[in-house]
Every structure is written in C-alpha cells, then in structure tokens.
Amino acid sequence: MNLSRRQMLILLPAAAVAWKSVLAGTPEDSPNYKMSEHWWGMLIDIPKCIGCGNCVRACQTENDVPDGNFRTWVERYHVTDGDMVSPQVISPDGGKEGFPVVQEDAGKYFFVPKLCNHCADSPCTQVCPVGATFVTPDGVVMVDPKYCLGCAYCVQACPYGCRYIHPEKKVADKCTLCYHRITKGLTTACCEACPTGARQLVDLKNPKDPIHEFLKTHSVQVLKPQMATGAKVYYNDLDGSVR
Amino acid sequence: MSVFKDAGHLFRFAGLFVLAFLLFLVIRGFVVPKTFGQYGHYRGAAIGEVGAHPIKFAGHQTCEICHTDVLDVKKSGKHAHVNCEACHGALASHADDPASVTPVKPDTAVLCARCHTASAAKPKGFPQVVPADHSNGLPCQTCHNPHSPAMAAGGAK
Numbered sequence: 001m002n003l004s005r006r007q008m009l010i011l012l013p014a015a016a017v018a019w020k021s022v023l024a025g026t027p028e029d030s031p032n033y034k035m036s037e038h039w040w041g042m043l044i045d046i047p048k049c050i051g052c053g054n055c056v057r058a059c060q061t062e063n064d065v066p067d068g069n070f071r072t073w074v075e076r077y078h079v080t081d082g083d084m085v086s087p088q089v090i091s092p093d094g095g096k097e098g099f100p101v102v103q104e105d106a107g108k109y110f111f112v113p114k115l116c117n118h119c120a121d122s123p124c125t126q127v128c129p130v131g132a133t134f135v136t137p138d139g140v141v142m143v144d145p146k147y148c149l150g151c152a153y154c155v156q157a158c159p160y161g162c163r164y165i166h167p168e169k170k171v172a173d174k175c176t177l178c179y180h181r182i183t184k185g186l187t188t189a190c191c192e193a194c195p196t197g198a199r200q201l202v203d204l205k206n207p208k209d210p211i212h213e214f215l216k217t218h219s220v221q222v223l224k225p226q227m228a229t230g231a232k233v234y235y236n237d238l239d240g241s242v243r
Numbered sequence: 244m245s246v247f248k249d250a251g252h253l254f255r256f257a258g259l260f261v262l263a264f265l266l267f268l269v270i271r272g273f274v275v276p277k278t279f280g281q282y283g284h285y286r287g288a289a290i291g292e293v294g295a296h297p298i299k300f301a302g303h304q305t306c307e308i309c310h311t312d313v314l315d316v317k318k319s320g321k322h323a324h325v326n327c328e329a330c331h332g333a334l335a336s337h338a339d340d341p342a343s344v345t346p347v348k349p350d351t352a353v354l355c356a357r358c359h360t361a362s363a364a365k366p367k368g369f370p371q372v373v374p375a376d377h378s379n380g381l382p383c384q385t386c387h388n389p390h391s392p393a394m395a396a397g398g399a400k
Contacts (some may be wrong), residue, residue, distance in 0.1 A: 011309050035290075050365050052358045054329055061333045062299045076364060102363040134285035144289035180296035188315035189300045189333075195325045195358055196369075 009060035018214040026050050033183045038138040040177055041232030043214065046239075048198035051076055051111040056096040058193030059115075062178060070094040071163045071175040072115035072190050073128055079241050082105035087241040089118070092212075099241060112235070112242055113199060115190070116141055116162040117223060120230030124154035130135060133172065139204075140179055156192045160231075177201075300328050301338035309341070313390055320391025321370075330354055330389070351383035 051074055059065060059072045074095030078088040092099065095111075102109060118141050125133050125141060132147035133154050143154075148171035155172060157161045166173040178188035186192070187201045202211035214220070214236070221238040222231040235242075281287030303326040307314050310327070317323055326333055330349055337344040352374070361371035372378075378385070386394055 047366055050358055050369050051362075058300060058333070063296070073350075078364075098357055098360075099362070099364060101360060105363040110366075111320075111364075131279070132283040134283055134289075136290050136385075137282055142290065142293055144286050144292075146289065147286055176293050176296075179294045181289075181298060181300075181302075182296070183294050186298070186300075186302045186304075192300045192302060192326050193329045195322075195329045197324055 001215070012223075018210060021182045026141075027114065027155060032185075035137040037205060038182075038203050039232075040117060040139045040176070040182060041202045041204055041211075041234065042115070042188075042202045043202050043211055043220075043234050043236065045198045045236045046082060046110055046112065047237050049074070049111040049113055049198045050196055050198075051166070052195065053095045053098045053197060054193040054195060055113060055190035056094050059175075062097070062181075062189035063145040063176070064117050064149075065173075069167070069173070069178040070175070071162075072113060074099075074110045075114060076109065077112060077239065078107055078109050079239065082242045108239075110239060114160065114223075116158075116177070117160055117229065117231035117233040117234060118177055120232065121228065123157045123227070123229060127153040129153065136179075140177045141171050141174070142176060143174055145169060147174075148172050159227050159229065202234070251373060298335050299333040301333075301335040303327050305338045306332040306334070316388065316390045320388075321393055351389060355387075356388070 007047075042116075053074060055072055056070065059070075060067075063071060065071050071114045071182060072094075073091055075089050076095070076099050078090075080088075084165075088212070090099070099111075110238060118135075119138060120135065120139065122135055122141050125135055128134075129151065130147055130149055132144045133142065134144070135141050150165055150170045150172065152165055152172065155165060163172050164175045165171070177210065178186075181188060182201060191199045191201050200211075203209050204211065211234075218236050220234045220236050223238075223242065224231070276286050276288065278287035278289075279285065282290075306327040313327075317325075331346055331368075332349070334346055337346050356374050359371055360376075361373050365371055383389065
C-alpha cells in the first residue's frame with residue numbers, strides 16, 4: 001500500500017500503542033483479565049475443514065513446538081461402505097503440509113483436527129505425582145515445566161494422545177490453548193491461521209459467545225464422551241467412526 | 244509423680260520428634276514455592292509464566308490498524324474471513340517494528356494451491372482446481388486478486 005510520510009507518521013505510533021497494549025504482561029498483571037470470568041474451549045466445525053495444515057504450522061511457529069511433536073494435528077478419515085469400525089486414518093507429519101490428493105471419490109472422506117480437549121475432569125492432571133499439571137480456574141489444562149519431572153504418566157493417561165515429552169526440556173508439553181494470547185484478547189494461533197473458520201476459540205462463561213447458540217442448533221459431539229473427561233473441544237458433525 | 248519417674252528417655256525422644264517436626268516445617272517453608280496452593284495443588288505462578296510466552300501471530304485486528312486499504316478490498320470478497328496471517332505467516336515482529344521487518348509476499352503458486360488444489364477428500368462445496376489445468380502455469384494473481392479472488396465481471400483483468 002502507498003502511504004504518505006504524514007500518514008505513516010500518524011499511523012506508526014497508533015499501531016505501536018495498540019500493539020503494546022496487546023503485549024501487556026502476564027494475566028495477573030493484566031487488569032482486564034480475570035480468570036474467574038472465563039471458561040475456555042474450542043469448536044471444531046468438521047464440514048469446514050479442508051486439511052490445509054495451516055493450524056498445525058501456526059501452532060508450531062507460535063509455540064516453538066519441536067519437529068515431530070504436535071500440540072495440534074489433523075487426521076484424515078476415510079470410511080468405506082459404512083465400515084464404521086475400521087476407518088483408514090492418515091496424518092502425514094501431523095497434516096502439517098496438507099494431505100495427498102485423492103482422485104477417486106470412493107467412500108467418505110473428512111478431516112478431524114485434534115488438540116488437547118482441555119477436559120474439566122482431566123485424567124492427565126489426576127495422575128501427576130507432583131502437581132505439575134493442572135486445570136486453571138479458567139479451564140485450561142496446563143503443565144508447569146519447572147515442576148514437571150518428565151515421568152510421562154500424564155502422556156499415558158491422556159485418552160486423546162495430546163501430550164508428549166519435550167525432547168530438549170525433558171518435561172511434558174502440550175497445548176496451552178495459546179494462554180499467552182487468549183489472556184490478551186487474541187484468539188489462538190491455530191484459530192487465527194485457519195482460513196475457513198473450522199476452528200473457533202469459545203468462552204463458555206461469556207453469555208455473548210456465539211457458541212451457546214451453536215450448541216443449541218447443531219449436532220455437536222466431544223471425543224470419547226464415554227470416558228466422562230469433561231472435554232471442552234466440541235466437534236460439529238462428527239462422524240461416529242472417529243476415535 | 245512416680246508414673247514419670249523412669250520416663251526421661253521417652254520425653255527426650257518426644258522432644259526429638261518435636262524438633263524434627265519444627266525442622267520439617269522450616270525446610271518446607273523454604274522449599275515449597277510461595278504460590279503453591281494458591282488455586283489448587285499446583286504452583287499458581289506457573290499460570291502467569293505460561294501466559295508470558297511471546298506472541299508470534301499479531302492477530303488480524305493489529306494488521307487492520309494500518310492496512311485499512313487491504314481490509315476494504317477483502318471485506319467484500321470471498322476471503323473476507325481469511326485472516327491476514329493465514330497466508331502471510333506470523334508477523335508480530337512486523338507489527339512490533341514495521342520499519343525494519345518487511346514481510347515477503349507469499350508465492351501464490353504454493354500458497355493458493357495449499358487450499359485450492361482439487362482433492363476428492365475435501366468438502367464438496369469448497370472451490371477447488373487442478374492447478375496445472377486451471378492456469379496453464381500462470382501465477383494465480385494474473386487473474387485473481389488474492390484479497391478478493393472472484394474475477395471481475397467480464398473475465399480476467
């Protein structure tokens with residue numbers, strides 16, 4: 001774009017001030033953020049996902065996720081002829097660079113983005129022997145890297161496979177729901193980068209959040225509801241073959 | 244008093260217990276972090292530490308402060324809800340210092356194909372093309388404005 005010098009001089013300080021307010025400190029220091037006023041989750045709209053892998057790349061960039069580990073990833077399901085029990089699932093490099101092109105339209109295909117479900121009754125936090133992983137008052141499952149021993153009990157306990165041991169730090173690592181962003185009024189990196197709106201950050205304590213209307217009017221499911229984990233990642237139009 | 248006559252060793256032993264317990268309390272006071280138990284059985288300060296991670300994606304709200312001209316083009320087109328950094332990549336560094344960090348324009352041949360390459364696995368309603376057949380090797384922006392990709396009435400510009 002072409003801006004005159006005068007316009008640039010006016011815009012730059014304004015942008016700098018706005019950006020500084022975004023960067024203003026930790027949640028405790030941020031006077032506008034109160035943990036008790038939020039209860040975070042996510043909505044995944046399966047019919048909108050095109051499997052581009054933008055979310056996976058954005059997450060790895062934003063959170064310095066080491067190669068080969070994933071805080072979020074995308075799976076492609078292929079269900080043939082109503083075979084709900086054994087769908088073919090692929091996720092090449094977490095779907096980071098997209099998926100191989102399919103020529104022939106045999107059976108049913110769909111993409112399932114996955115991430116930590118930020119369970120309210122999380123199995124992973126219950127098994128931690130040292131209190132290094134916990135659910136915050138605003139509903140985010142978090143790891144305290146200074147307290148974590150790297151015993152990997154939680155990695156085994158997560159029914160969704162959402163945790164890994166960080167290869168360098170040797171502690172458990174996982175999705176923080178971009179806590180450093182959501183506490184400053186931004187959405188998560190994956191939601192910011194999703195081109196189709198298939199992923200949406202939701203605040204279940206915010207009465208104005210469109211999620212409430214969405215949950216009322218759509219067929220929404222969580223993963224493994226039989227495990228009663230209190231998962232807060234809601235999937236719209238989820239196929240029964242998804243595990 | 245005769246009950247306690249031969250109990251001196253027991254008192255000394257009990258005293259040791261009390262001392263050990265006090266020592267335990269003192270050590271515990273030093274070792275357990277101040278914020279442990281603030282919200283639950285964990286270190287409350289960890290929440291703030293996780294929240295202090297640096298931001299890499301500035302967010303479209305920040306981009307739109309300066310790039311109002313792009314916003315005007317985008318908002319009437321099909322890409323109205325595609326956020327800036329979905330294509331341009333993480334640019335908080337540019338928002339932080341617009342003068343010295345100048346983003347490189349993405350290569351449309353790679354960028355557009357990532358979403359719009361035809362595949363039977365994609366949702367049927369999503370616009371898809373076979374890039375080789377569709378453009379004959381021409382870059383996408385020859386005909387489409389990436390910020391508002393629908394072609395103007397009357398075909399390519």
